[in-house]
Amino acid sequence: MSDANVVQLDEREAEIYDRQIRLWGVAAQKRMQQARVLFLGVTALSAEVAKNLVLAGISVTLQDGNAVRGRDLGANFFLAAEDVGANRAEAARARVAELNPLASVEADPRPLEMVLADSSTWTSGRFNVIVMTTGTAQQQRTVDLLCRSKEPVIAFYAGTLMGLEGWFFADAGETYTFKKDKVPGEDEVFDSRSFVSLEVAEDASWDSLRSGRTFVPPTWVKAALLRQSEIEQLILGGAPEEQIGAALWEMSESFIRSKGEARPKLPGCATEGDWLAAAAMAQAEVSPVAAIVGGMLAQEVIKVISNTGTPMNNLFAFDGLANEGREVCLGGQKVRPGRRVQEVEEIDIIPLSSDEED
Amino acid sequence: VLGRVALRSVRLCALSIMTDVEELLKRPSAFPSESGELPMGEFTPGEGTSSLDFLQTRAKVLVVGAGGLGCEILKDLALSGFRDIHVIDMDTIDVSNLNRQFLFRQKDVGRAKAEVAAEFVNRRVPTARVTPYVGKIQDHPPDFYAQFNCIISGLDNIEARRWLNSTLVTLVELDEDGDPNPDSIVPFIDGGTEGFAGQARVILPRLTSCFECSIDAFPPQRNFPLCTIAETPRKPEHCVAYAYIVQWPRERPEDKLDKDSPDHMGWIYQKALERATTFGIEGVTYMSTMGVVKNIIPAVASTNALVSGVCVLEALKALTFASQSLNTYMMYHGTTGVHSHTFVYEHRPDCGVCGGELRELHVSRSLTLGQLFEELHEDPKLQLKRPSAATSETVLYMPKPPALEKALAGNLKRSLEDLELGGAEVTITDPIFPGDTSLQLKIVFSD
Numbered sequence: 001m002s003d004a005n006v007v008q009l010d011e012r013e014a015e016i017y018d019r020q021i022r023l024w025g026v027a028a029q030k031r032m033q034q035a036r037v038l039f040l041g042v043t044a045l046s047a048e049v050a051k052n053l054v055l056a057g058i059s060v061t062l063q064d065g066n067a068v069r070g071r072d073l074g075a076n077f078f079l080a081a082e083d084v085g086a087n088r089a090e091a092a093r094a095r096v097a098e099l100n101p102l103a104s105v106e107a108d109p110r111p112l113e114m115v116l117a118d119s120s121t122w123t124s125g126r127f128n129v130i131v132m133t134t135g136t137a138q139q140q141r142t143v144d145l146l147c148r149s150k151e152p153v154i155a156f157y158a159g160t161l162m163g164l165e166g167w168f169f170a171d172a173g174e175t176y177t178f179k180k181d182k183v184p185g186e187d188e189v190f191d192s193r194s195f196v197s198l199e200v201a202e203d204a205s206w207d208s209l210r211s212g213r214t215f216v217p218p219t220w221v222k223a224a225l226l227r228q229s230e231i232e233q234l235i236l237g238g239a240p241e242e243q244i245g246a247a248l249w250e251m252s253e254s255f256i257r258s259k260g261e262a263r264p265k266l267p268g269c270a271t272e273g274d275w276l277a278a279a280a281m282a283q284a285e286v287s288p289v290a291a292i293v294g295g296m297l298a299q300e301v302i303k304v305i306s307n308t309g310t311p312m313n314n315l316f317a318f319d320g321l322a323n324e325g326r327e328v329c330l331g332g333q334k335v336r337p338g339r340r341v342q343e344v345e346e347i348d349i350i351p352l353s354s355d356e357e358d
Numbered sequence: 359v360l361g362r363v364a365l366r367s368v369r370l371c372a373l374s375i376m377t378d379v380e381e382l383l384k385r386p387s388a389f390p391s392e393s394g395e396l397p398m399g400e401f402t403p404g405e406g407t408s409s410l411d412f413l414q415t416r417a418k419v420l421v422v423g424a425g426g427l428g429c430e431i432l433k434d435l436a437l438s439g440f441r442d443i444h445v446i447d448m449d450t451i452d453v454s455n456l457n458r459q460f461l462f463r464q465k466d467v468g469r470a471k472a473e474v475a476a477e478f479v480n481r482r483v484p485t486a487r488v489t490p491y492v493g494k495i496q497d498h499p500p501d502f503y504a505q506f507n508c509i510i511s512g513l514d515n516i517e518a519r520r521w522l523n524s525t526l527v528t529l530v531e532l533d534e535d536g537d538p539n540p541d542s543i544v545p546f547i548d549g550g551t552e553g554f555a556g557q558a559r560v561i562l563p564r565l566t567s568c569f570e571c572s573i574d575a576f577p578p579q580r581n582f583p584l585c586t587i588a589e590t591p592r593k594p595e596h597c598v599a600y601a602y603i604v605q606w607p608r609e610r611p612e613d614k615l616d617k618d619s620p621d622h623m624g625w626i627y628q629k630a631l632e633r634a635t636t637f638g639i640e641g642v643t644y645m646s647t648m649g650v651v652k653n654i655i656p657a658v659a660s661t662n663a664l665v666s667g668v669c670v671l672e673a674l675k676a677l678t679f680a681s682q683s684l685n686t687y688m689m690y691h692g693t694t695g696v697h698s699h700t701f702v703y704e705h706r707p708d709c710g711v712c713g714g715e716l717r718e719l720h721v722s723r724s725l726t727l728g729q730l731f732e733e734l735h736e737d738p739k740l741q742l743k744r745p746s747a748a749t750s751e752t753v754l755y756m757p758k759p760p761a762l763e764k765a766l767a768g769n770l771k772r773s774l775e776d777l778e779l780g781g782a783e784v785t786i787t788d789p790i791f792p793g794d795t796s797l798q799l800k801i802v803f804s805d
Binding site (some may be wrong): 022076077184205261281284285288291296312326 | 378438554558590655674685692697753
């Protein structure tokens with residue numbers, strides 16, 4: 001049978017990706033197969049995201065200049081005991097690659113600063129998305145600004161796990177246009193969103209987040225304090241938890257007030273004990289929490305690469321105590337309408353087989 | 359500080375202790391925002407060592423299903439420090455599983471999922487000891503399920519969930535006051551996904567709502583009324599259904615439809631397309647044809663990873679009291695708007711499994727027993743399959759064994775009045791509920 005609109009995947013791709021093509025279609029799948037994501041830092045969170053993306057057909061580059069530590073084995077399925085001491089990116093590479101022979105998985109063992117300074121990292125089209133789960137807050141802000149300045153824009157995600165909690169931030173650029181999910185019987189609809197930079201998001205006050213009885217997610221309050229350079233220095237310097245907790249407690253009230261949140265005693269970040277707990281969990285990676293935050297993050301990356309579906313704008317905070325995920329928009333407008341309706345041709349998939357000669 | 363870090367590394371390498379989970383359990387206090395709404399036990403400071411010990415030496419967890427959810431659940435359990443893990447699945451591996459069931463590779467296609475999954479995890483995580491069972495959950499008696507401290511299900515159908523749920527609720531011993539004996543409660547964590555949507559719930563049999571309490575909330579199984587298919591199709595699925603239900607048997611009576619044959623499916627697709635064109639319906643594609651005939655559920659790795667993570671997090675909390683438990687239901691939608699929503703699913707007093715209330719049925723006296731059974735099948739809150747009925751004095755109907763069925767078949771045509779059931783208490787059993795679970799109905803004539 002012949003049909004001018006037929007987009008053919010090869011038989012292997014049609015078979016393996018069948019279940020997901022039914023969700024986002026062949027055109028989106030093709031776009032995903034041509035994309036590459038750079039992971040800065042191989043952590044439990046980025047390992048989960050990489051798994052989900054590679055399984056879906058997206059190629060990835062894993063960067064990490066650090067060696068595998070014993071504690072990395074606790075929540076990273078792609079590292080094993082024999083890897084302790086070896087470079088983290090190189091150790092994980094092969095196990096991530098075997099998830100899907102149709103996708104390409106590379107490892108970059110160079111330190112972060114070198115990768116960022118290398119102009120080939122920023123070659124147009126080399127990476128569509130950067131997911132950064134290591135580095136200081138300042139380094140993340142720098143990378144985000146670099147991503148936004150590129151043509152085309154590189155979508156940027158940053159995230160961290162904190163024991164039973166976790167969060168990630170999304171920035172798909174100043175003007176991000178996408179296809180909304182198609183309602184059966186309706187024409188394709190395009191829409192756009194405006195994302196602020198991580199820098200703007202972190203500088204912005206929190207009072208716009210307060211509406212009725214909701215307010216800034218406590219998970220982000222903790223993250224924001226942990227991202228203060230004074231606290232980061234303590235953590236990087238290996239200070240004891242008690243000292244970090246005390247520093248957090250001391251800073252917390254004035255910091256929260258400075259963000260325009262009139263209620264400094266938010267649940268979960270109100271007492272000295274709260275902050276001691278936050279210090280203890282600051283870099284704790286727990287496997288199921290990595291899976292939850294990583295699953296959500298991966299789906300956002302897939303949306304942006306395939307240009308389909310309304311993106312999350314711009315912070316997802318997960319609280320594993322109540323098993324609640326919340327999204328808020330830090331520092332920016334949530335919606336900038338820009339609807340266009342466009343006719344789209346129906347496309348079909350015919351798996352290639354020997355008797356389909358037309 | 360350095361000394362402590364070094365000591366930790368040495369212990370870790372020697373014993374493969376999961377440092378961060380250990381830190382979680384040994385922390386000095388409960389997380390202050392814990393409200394402990396579910397009666398699952400509270401975090402007790404100083405119990406970290408014994409919680410960890412329980413997790414690693416005595417906790418026994420069963421994973422039901424080794425597919426999209428099962429693979430993720432096994433990974434998370436093993437990494438979280440669980441060791442004695444069991445997994446049951448009756449299926450073999452198919453190529454279309456490989457986009458998300460990441461414990462399987464091309465070379466494993468055709469092998470039993472439970473076995474391959476167990477092998478992979480045992481190899482990758484040295485502390486894990488996964489035991490596989492290839493077969494149906496119904497092949498195991500209630501005793502089998504009673505041995506576990508927690509059961510996590512990643513099933514792909516409602517019927518199996520109802521069976522498992524009923525088994526676990528039945529296991530709970532009630533004392534003379536009707537209070538459950540906590541030792542007989544097996545926490546049941548149920549996860550489900552479809553495309554970008556999913557849910558995870560915690561069920562403490564006899565304490566929280568059970569799975570059966572929610573069966574009326576699920577959309578009805580995809581069955582199209584025959585008249586729509588035959589006379590007035592409106593959607594592409596109707597055209598496909600007509601092709602394989604009506605046209606195939608009529609035009610190719612000597613061929614048994616093989617859903618895996620591209621030839622057969624190509625034929626169905628062609629016929630469906632022709633019919634759709636006749637009726638001016640758009641949207642019939644080869645892929646959608648396959649989807650309707652094989653009842654395919656779309657699936658991706660990210661949704662499965664997320665829902666499985668929620669399930670294992672709950673299992674970790676339930677068995678170590680690391681923190682409060684989910685109370686009781688979390689829903690996830692990966693598309694737009696609010697992505698997740700957590701709420702309490704309330705227990706239903708008239709639930710067929712855990713309800714306990716004697717249900718009164720107000721019916722016409724001229725309704726036949728057969729018609730009553732149909733109502734019990736159609737009722738969204740009951741959805742019985744093939745009921746048997748008896749009173750304290752007599753057996754009214756049983757579908758098996760054949761000899762008994764034959765002897766009692768006549769009762770199906772008799773009216774409830776004729777069977778003298780006005781005001782009677784009827785005990786209904788059904789294969790959807792294992793063992794001696796039964797429904798008590800009081801028949802009240804409304805006319």
